[in-house]
Amino acid sequence: QQQVRQSPQSLTVWEGETAILNCSYEDSTFNYFPWYQQFPGEGPALLISISSVSDKKEDGRFTIFFNKREKKLSLHITDSQPGDSATYFCAASIYQGGSAKLIFGEGTKLTVSS
Amino acid sequence: DMKVTQMPRYLIKRMGENVLLECGQDMSHETMYWYRQDPGLGLQLIYISYDVDSNSEGDIPKGYRVSRKKREHFSLILDSAKTNQTSVYFCASSLRRGDTEVFFGKGTRLTVV
Numbered sequence: 588q589q590q591v592r593q594s595p596q597s598l599t600v601w602e603g604e605t606a607i608l609n610c611s612y613e614d615s616t617f618n619y620f621p622w623y624q625q626f627p628g629e630g631p632a633l634l635i636s637i638s639s640v641s642d643k644k645e646d647g648r649f650t651i652f653f654n655k656r657e658k659k660l661s662l663h664i665t666d667s668q669p670g671d672s673a674t675y676f677c678a679a680s681i682y683q684g685g686s687a688k689l690i691f692g693e694g695t696k697l698t699v700s701s
Numbered sequence: 702d703m704k705v706t707q708m709p710r711y712l713i714k715r716m717g718e719n720v721l722l723e724c725g726q727d728m729s730h731e732t733m734y735w736y737r738q739d740p741g742l743g744l745q746l747i748y749i750s751y752d753v754d755s756n757s758e759g760d761i762p763k764g765y766r767v768s769r770k771k772r773e774h775f776s777l778i779l780d781s782a783k784t785n786q787t788s789v790y791f792c793a794s795s796l797r798r799g800d801t802e803v804f805f806g807k808g809t810r811l812t813v814v
Contacts, residue, residue, distance in 0.1 A: 630805030633803070686732070687799045687801050688746065689803060693741055
């Protein structure tokens with residue numbers, strides 16, 4: 588069973604702190620890992636992504652750390668802002684039947700308090 | 702402004718009624734998707750469409766069917782809706798088959814009573 592797991596389920600940090608969201612997967616054939624950000628009442632939107640050939644991807648305050656051996660990755664949000672309060676989904680992509688399919692984790696709800 | 706549009710945004714249906722969820726995209730994307738989102742389960746793939754009349758089951762297709770007669774339009778149909786189909790349904794699209802960047806609509810909240 589292809590699975591992507593996220594922890595914690597919910598996380599609260601103070602403004603200015605670093606939020607760390609964790610993700611793990613089972614299938615070693617996954618080769619692309621996007622993180623999606625979802626605000627209430629909206630659809631998920633691609634935030635940042637990493638391929639399995641890299642161990643780190645940075646985009647402003649958002650950084651993905653990837654450990655292929657342990658099948659784990661994490662999203663670090665530095666200098667967290669109240670506007671970062673959202674649900675974050677880790678996903679993994681598998682190329683199957685000539686197309687790429689995204690498998691989503693359960694999500695982490697982040698609250699940034701000011 | 703490129704986007705995926707879903708109609709309606711909110712829908713209440715009685716058990717046993719038929720349900721039609723509509724989705725459109727203005728980006729000329731080949732591939733379109735239907736997902737459902739439930740608390741604690743993330744997003745689960747119902748169907749993928751690779752182009753007009755080229756549809757494939759996702760992970761949870763039972764109880765659903767789809768229709769894609771125009772590239773920009775993808776419909777999800779629930780024949781005889783059940784209460785366990787109460788969920789938020791998201792349509793999404795990507796430029797080509799195999800592309801990993803997926804664009805989502807705002808969702809349709811369906812309640813089956």
